[in-house]
Amino acid sequence: MRFDTVLIGGGLSSLVCGILLQREGKKCLMISAGQNALHFSSGAFGLLGCMPDGTPVDAPFEAFSALAPSHPYRKIGRTLCESYADAAVPFFASCGIPLQGFGRRNGFRLTASGSFKRAWLAFQDVPFFSSDDALDGKRALIVTLDGFLDFYPEMLSDGLRRRGVESRCVSVHLSCLDALRGGPGEMRSVGIARILNRETNWKQFGREVRALLDGEDLVIVPEVFGLEDRIVNEWIAEMIPAQVLYVGTMPPSVSGIRVQRLLKNAFIQAGGTFLMGDTACDPEWAPDGTVRCIHTANLGAPGIEADSFVYAGGHLFGRGIESHPDGFSDPVFGLDVVCDADRASWVERGFFQAQPYMGYGIGTDERFRGLKDGRTVENLYVAGAQLAGCNSLQEGSGAGVAVMSAMHIAADILKRTENVGE
Amino acid sequence: MIDVAPEYDVIIIGGGITGAGTARDCAMRGLRTLLIERGDIATGATGRNHGLLHSGARYAVTDRESAAECIKENLILKKIARHCVDDTSGFFLTLPDDDLDYQKTFVKACQNAGIKAEVIDPEEARRAEPSVNPAIIGAVRVPDGSVDPFRLCSSNIVDAKLHGAHVRTYTEVIRLQVRQDTVEGVEAVDLRSGEKLSFRGRVIVNACGIWGHHIASLAGVNVGMFPAKGALLVFAHRVNNIVLNRCRKPANADILVPGDTVCVIGTTSDRVRYEECDHLSVTPEEVDLLLGEGMKLAPVLAQTRVLRAYAGVRPLVSADNDPSGRNISRGIVCIDHEKRDGLKGFVTITGGKLMTYRLMAEQATDMVCRKLHRDIACQTATTPLPGSEKGGIEKVLKKVWPTPTLTQKALLGRAGALAGSLPQEEEAGGSDLVCECEQVSVSEVDAALKHLDVHTLTDLRRRTRVGMGTCQGELCSCRAAARLARKASDPALARTQARAFIEERWRGIVPVAWGETLREASFTEWVYAEVLGLDDTL
Numbered sequence: 001m002r003f004d005t006v007l008i009g010g011g012l013s014s015l016v017c018g019i020l021l022q023r024e025g026k027k028c029l030m031i032s033a034g035q036n037a038l039h040f041s042s043g044a045f046g047l048l049g050c051m052p053d054g055t056p057v058d059a060p061f062e063a064f065s066a067l068a069p070s071h072p073y074r075k076i077g078r079t080l081c082e083s084y085a086d087a088a089v090p091f092f093a094s095c096g097i098p099l100q101g102f103g104r105r106n107g108f109r110l111t112a113s114g115s116f117k118r119a120w121l122a123f124q125d126v127p128f129f130s131s132d133d134a135l136d137g138k139r140a141l142i143v144t145l146d147g148f149l150d151f152y153p154e155m156l157s158d159g160l161r162r163r164g165v166e167s168r169c170v171s172v173h174l175s176c177l178d179a180l181r182g183g184p185g186e187m188r189s190v191g192i193a194r195i196l197n198r199e200t201n202w203k204q205f206g207r208e209v210r211a212l213l214d215g216e217d218l219v220i221v222p223e224v225f226g227l228e229d230r231i232v233n234e235w236i237a238e239m240i241p242a243q244v245l246y247v248g249t250m251p252p253s254v255s256g257i258r259v260q261r262l263l264k265n266a267f268i269q270a271g272g273t274f275l276m277g278d279t280a281c282d283p284e285w286a287p288d289g290t291v292r293c294i295h296t297a298n299l300g301a302p303g304i305e306a307d308s309f310v311y312a313g314g315h316l317f318g319r320g321i322e323s324h325p326d327g328f329s330d331p332v333f334g335l336d337v338v339c340d341a342d343r344a345s346w347v348e349r350g351f352f353q354a355q356p357y358m359g360y361g362i363g364t365d366e367r368f369r370g371l372k373d374g375r376t377v378e379n380l381y382v383a384g385a386q387l388a389g390c391n392s393l394q395e396g397s398g399a400g401v402a403v404m405s406a407m408h409i410a411a412d413i414l415k416r417t418e419n420v421g422e
Numbered sequence: 423m424i425d426v427a428p429e430y431d432v433i434i435i436g437g438g439i440t441g442a443g444t445a446r447d448c449a450m451r452g453l454r455t456l457l458i459e460r461g462d463i464a465t466g467a468t469g470r471n472h473g474l475l476h477s478g479a480r481y482a483v484t485d486r487e488s489a490a491e492c493i494k495e496n497l498i499l500k501k502i503a504r505h506c507v508d509d510t511s512g513f514f515l516t517l518p519d520d521d522l523d524y525q526k527t528f529v530k531a532c533q534n535a536g537i538k539a540e541v542i543d544p545e546e547a548r549r550a551e552p553s554v555n556p557a558i559i560g561a562v563r564v565p566d567g568s569v570d571p572f573r574l575c576s577s578n579i580v581d582a583k584l585h586g587a588h589v590r591t592y593t594e595v596i597r598l599q600v601r602q603d604t605v606e607g608v609e610a611v612d613l614r615s616g617e618k619l620s621f622r623g624r625v626i627v628n629a630c631g632i633w634g635h636h637i638a639s640l641a642g643v644n645v646g647m648f649p650a651k652g653a654l655l656v657f658a659h660r661v662n663n664i665v666l667n668r669c670r671k672p673a674n675a676d677i678l679v680p681g682d683t684v685c686v687i688g689t690t691s692d693r694v695r696y697e698e699c700d701h702l703s704v705t706p707e708e709v710d711l712l713l714g715e716g717m718k719l720a721p722v723l724a725q726t727r728v729l730r731a732y733a734g735v736r737p738l739v740s741a742d743n744d745p746s747g748r749n750i751s752r753g754i755v756c757i758d759h760e761k762r763d764g765l766k767g768f769v770t771i772t773g774g775k776l777m778t779y780r781l782m783a784e785q786a787t788d789m790v791c792r793k794l795h796r797d798i799a800c801q802t803a804t805t806p807l808p809g810s811e812k813g814g815i816e817k818v819l820k821k822v823w824p825t826p827t828l829t830q831k832a833l834l835g836r837a838g839a840l841a842g843s844l845p846q847e848e849e850a851g852g853s854d855l856v857c858e859c860e861q862v863s864v865s866e867v868d869a870a871l872k873h874l875d876v877h878t879l880t881d882l883r884r885r886t887r888v889g890m891g892t893c894q895g896e897l898c899s900c901r902a903a904a905r906l907a908r909k910a911s912d913p914a915l916a917r918t919q920a921r922a923f924i925e926e927r928w929r930g931i932v933p934v935a936w937g938e939t940l941r942e943a944s945f946t947e948w949v950y951a952e953v954l955g956l957d958d959t960l
Contacts, residue, residue: 040945042953111955113917147854149864149901154908155916162960181854248953250900316944323936325710343706347935351928352921352957355947357940393948 002305003029003273005413006294008280008332009312009320011036013384013402015263017310019095020410022270026417029273029304031280031296036318037385037398038263041256043223043248044109044128045099045403047085047120048073049396052354056118058106060400061085070389072401075366076408084407089121095266097259098124108132112152112248114159120400123255125226125233127245135160140167140218141242143209145174147181150188150250151222168216172208176201189249190257193227202232206239213242220245227254275299280313280332289372290379291333308413311335311362311370312383312406320386321361328360333380335370336363338388359391367412368405381409430456430588432790433608433623435595435637437461438468439571439776441629442578443783443802448790449585450805451798456621457579457587458610460594462881464575466631468776469884470734472654472679472686474665475499475507475567476777479514479539480672481752482531488752489535491778496565498780498803499574505809505838506574510680512566512665513547514539515558517718520670525560528669532564539564551664553720566665568681571776572884573836576874577807584808591875593619598626598640604766605641614877625790628770631737632699638770643763645770646740648750649699651733653708654688655716655934658727658892661685666719672748675715682835683860683891684729687716691748694735704731704933727938729894730930739773754778756785760793767793814839829853832861836887856905857898859891867902871909879903879923889927896946899923900954921956 005021007014010032022028048060048067057063064071064078073081085104092099101107101121108116110127122128129135140160142153153169160167176195180186196202202225209219223246226232237244248255268274275296282295284303293303311333313320321328321337323346328337339360340346346357362382363371370382384402385392392398432448434441437459445457459465478492500507516522525541532539540563547561548554554561579589590612597609599622607622628637628645638645660680668676679686690708709731716723738750755773759765771786784800791798806812815838822842823830833841852865870876870885879902882888888902889895900920907916924946931943951957 037948040948040953046952111958112953113955113958115955115958115960117952117955117958147851149854149856149904150897152900152904152916154904154913155900155920158907158913158917159955159960161913181851185858187854250897251949251953253953316941317948319941323940325936343936346940347932349929349932351925351947352951355944357935358944358947393951396952398952 001302003027004306005308005310006031006304006306007310007312008294009036009314009318009384010034010264010274011312011314011318011384011402012038012263012399013406014310014312015260015267016091016403017312017383017406017410018267018272019263019270020407021413022267022272024414026413027271028267029275029306030267031275031278033279033319034277036260036314038256038260039253040251041253041259042109042111042117043126043253043255044117044119044122045399046118046396047106047400049106049118050394052391052395054354058118059104060106060120061104068389072368072387072389072405075368076404080408081404084404087407088403096262100124100126100128102130108134110135110245110247112156114156114162118396123259125223125230125246126255127247135165135218136163138165138217139215140165140220141213141216142167142169142220143212144169144171144222145177145192145224146171147177147187148192148222148224156220156247167220168214170212172205172212174201174205174208176204188252189222189224189254190227190252192224193254196225197227197232202236203239206236210240213240216242218243218245220247222249223247223254224249225254227258230255230258283333289375289377291377307417308379308381310381310383310409311386313386315358315361315385318385323357330362333370333372333377335372335377335382336374337361338363354391354394358393359388361388362386363388368409381413383409427607427620427622429622430454431623431794432456432625432627433458433621434627434629435608436629436631436634437463437579437589437591438466438629438631439464439575439578439779440631440771440774440782441627442575442582443779444627444629444771444786445582445587445589446578446585447783447787447800447802449582449587450801451787451791451796453790453794453796455582455587456623457582457589458593458595458608459591460613462591462878462884463579463875464572464884466633467734467737468571468575470654470732471571471652471776472677472688473568473571473681474677474679475569476775477512477564477566478535478537479512479528479532479564479566480667480677482535482537483528484672485751485753486531486535488775488778489531489537491754491781492775493535493537493565495778495781496567499569500567502802502804502806503569503574503577503810505815505835506570506577506807508568508680510567510664512564512667513551513554514562514564514667514669515547515554515719516560516669517555518557518559520668522560525562525669529562537564551662551666553662553722554666555718555721560669562669566667568665568679569776570681576885577809580808580874589875592877595637595640600641600765603764605768624767625793626768627786627790628768629786631772632696632735634737634770634772635696641759641765641768643759643765643768645757645772647696647772648738648740649694649696650736650738651692651694651702652689652736653704653712653731653733654686655709655712655731656729657685657687657723658729659684661720661722661726668719675712676719678716678719682887687712687723699735702733702735704733706933709933728934729892729939730927731933732930737772754782754785756782756789758789809838809840811839818842829855829861829863833863833866837866856901857886857888857891859893859898860887862886862888862898864905867905868909871906876906879906879919880926882906889923893942894931894946895923895927896942896949899927917956924950
């Protein structure tokens, strides 16, 4: 088997890169183990919410120059980042994913605990505002579902109250959900969303909420609707004479799963090959140090050859990097992982402090080609959460780094092959 | 001046297993009893050990008195606290590095102490417990088991209250009222409300474990404690069903105990400064030692995820100069300060072990009764704890849950016969699960919030095992916090309790933060900070 590009990982970064390449006529294979960070999405894409020292950022692009030179954004450069950002909204729209945003300024997403978090873009239906006082002075009805324990009306209500938003918490009993209750792991967002996808069920919810409404300006409901198509969210909103906000729940994320599916479909529609439930392993190396081919756990021999490989295997949770008592490593290619040597310095004692290990990742050159024993692997790119140089959780830059590095790598691969053609 | 302070026959300071057991014994003997604890129950050494139901075999060679006490109490606890006990039996294994001759000494010493010790073929040991190191050259079977110290402590508290005792947690004793040569009462502060409190007591019992040193100093007397820190690791699976010990003189990390869904390796033993007892942390060296020695007992531990690390302080009473404390007797120390120091109305009960808590309580209560000139016999050796009544669990299985669900089985394991009295089916939504790892339902959480002096999520964990499983609270802490906030009618608690609980869980993860443990923690970080926004200051 031979492809132009093999992409390892099925998350945001890999999908964006794969779609861009495939749409330009490159023959791409994507190897996806299954779940990825989109399944645990917050409903928004962060670009740069705060600086490494914790200072909040309102205009992310202007702040890039203050980041360390090893930061992925610095490797790309501000001008290119801005052009990628401008291209992002039409790109996602072309995949059937409308996004909300406020140009080059950060917006504010309402979280499940009633705080506002800075983000760059947000999925449609996610409560996303140009300022964090957008709800001040309003009255809210917070609605949950009987037996659903992964949405916390009291916590949300308390958070909103501190902002001057008064709220009332109610719970709706939907008999269609009774069968899910009691079974471990079943009464979770996606299990509920599957059932509420049926018209009779979401309409019953809409009617119940309408009956409970008592002049509130806002209705806040858990995001357990629109798993197949987000238009359901609009239809429910039309039934209720108030502004309806869909707030994220404990994972899995219903909108994240929908977005992941739309991106995957866009990749396949463009002609890409998607290998589901498989993992890359056992690369074979050419004498010049480039990757000749890769194997997968299920396919075995012979190897899959490609001109270039894009490695977007995620961070620790995606198993893009692994940790052991004596260090961190890359499980597939053995690329260099940038990390502290001493185990004691990997973590901070406070859970919510910036955790050093979150910033560990694979070292690359300026073009995001991976380093192995300090030397660039010419045809192996590294994208997304796997990259060293940024603590994306602390900075709120996860999606931004994923999208920007994917676009940059796609452009680099296309430019390189064009040059070869000349 | 009118003194309106409530008067008790006995005030027990300390809500560990010793204090809880003493409160139960005193209340059962009809004494007006108050127990005061500055934190939650079982927060000290009680909740920070292996949870090993010693047969006494471990001490047979070196500390015969403790060994004999252990086996006696072992047999009693298997009857009176059967819902807290897992009668697994135990092996003492001889590895190629160990001296097989020690086995003979060991077996003889066990027999002398009245402990059944049966030499078995290594092949049989490997068959009975597949996790054992296949290289073993000797094995002895003894009646070890495991015991849930939180459950045991809580059951004693429940029974003390059923017998009329008053229990005040989160109440710190700040002064002892001493008039001339007699301790007459205590002054305390309610740490939650800040209220100053005063109680008069005819006898005060100091049952504070290592912190007894401090309480004694408030009375102007000295109890020379020897704080010996012991570190332990919890693994994410129950790799063994039989307790595994090394057949050698007691040393570091030579016991692996299965408990509920997990297993625990320990311990180390190092003297620490008294001031460190409130802020123990487990060092990388201790972790490496525990892992290295643990793998010798059960090699599969090398591939098993470590859930967390923790450490406790043994309340040993100082003897000769012994840097590790390994050679100090685990025997019971019950001090009548009137005899020793000329101070009336003050008793210290310390030393001993989790295993011998009941006997410690009996000795302390006997002393209290003598001082009060009350001649009432102790009945704790024969009266089952609530939940362990004879035939009680069987009755629940027969009449309430003929075909119990997994959750009901888990609850039966935790609450014993009391499980049958929870409004499991009656209340709508009661069977919804708060904690999926440990199968804790909404009704069990609600019952604990209502009846078991629960003020924080960590208290709730000690009563129900919420958050003790493989996810370490990731899924359940917000669920449980929301429930707690609703019951307390204080919405702010949902956020503060969820945050505090996840911080507490993280502290135990920090020393073992690598591999699957760190991977899972990275996911929790992402969810709590980015998705839920719990990192934001409001």
